[in-house]
Amino acid sequence: MSARPASDGEAGPPPVPRLPEPWSVRVASGDADVELVHRWMIQPHVEKYWQQAWTPRQWRDEFDRQLAGAHSLPCLVAHDGVDIAYIEVYRVARDGLADYVPHEPHDLGVHIAIGDRDRTGRGLGRALLAALADGLLAAEPECDRVVAEPDRENTASVIAFRVAGFVQGREVALPDKTAVVMTYERRGPR
Template identity: 55%
Template sequence: MTSSPARQDAPAEVPGPPLPRLEGPWSARIAQAEGADLDLVHGWMQEPHIDAFWHQAWPRERWVEEISGHLAGEAILPVVIRHEGSDLAYIEVYRVQRDRLAGHYPHLPHDLGVHIAIGEAGRTGKGLGRALLRALAEGLLAADPHCTRVVAEPDVTNAPSLKAFTAAGFRPAGEVVFPDKKAALLVHPRSDKDMPR
């Protein structure tokens, strides 16, 4: 899941993506480009179940640049999610309007998108993904009252991810073709009227 290039035409008045407001057993922190966070993200990205779809099993130095770049901009917020006090997942929260996805559906300025990677393969397939995705969508809508929908674009061949997003309340809204993948556009609206038309 190669990080999407930032677009430069987003209105300056739209802030960068927020940290989701999560309640126990979940918590979120902004990932740092050094120390334990860097070790964690770099290590997780080497895992086969993540590399199969993210394609970012990069050297440590490249991850320093990647996370530092996100932290310096207003397009993507790198986040580590914890569950019951244990690090579980790496998340990228992005403003759709500053992302390559913007040209593929009738987005609104405050739409937020998410990329998710559950770090350890042994913690997948247990319902944690769907619970996290629901908490994450609700937490982002709570963090930005102007946002009316949270979107995702998992690879159409990633059946476990598609199942988890759907179980978490994300609804199908078509498909999107990128140079590196064919994706399912999934939307978690604040209300029924907030689905893209």
């Protein structure tokens, strides 16, 4: 999805999620992260839905673009100290998705890719999605909603989001896919 200018005037750049152990998260940058994300994005199970089998140089440019703006934040997530996922945290109000879903200025969205195929299908993604949703709400007290938009053809992802506590909404036709809108609402007081 394309970025929109930061016109909402209220929300800053997306925050780094606050994840409990055994999870950890860091902002993506540097040669090592570029190479790792590049390797993950050319894996068939990731490339099929992300369609970003870019060169390392393109990924470096992408990281630089995201880090210079207020739309999205590229991060790597580790489990027990081992990097397993690339995520992008974004402001829904500054994303093309804003045309399709109700949103508030502080609402956050997330894209996720588990890079190694042997780490999928074991419940790790579901656990990460739940931790990630709660971690984003903890990091952004003004946010009441975390949104995701997996491809409707990626049924494993849609199921993982549901099991993690996201509510499945309607399908929307985006420029690059037909997505299922998944929403995780804040439960209880801020």
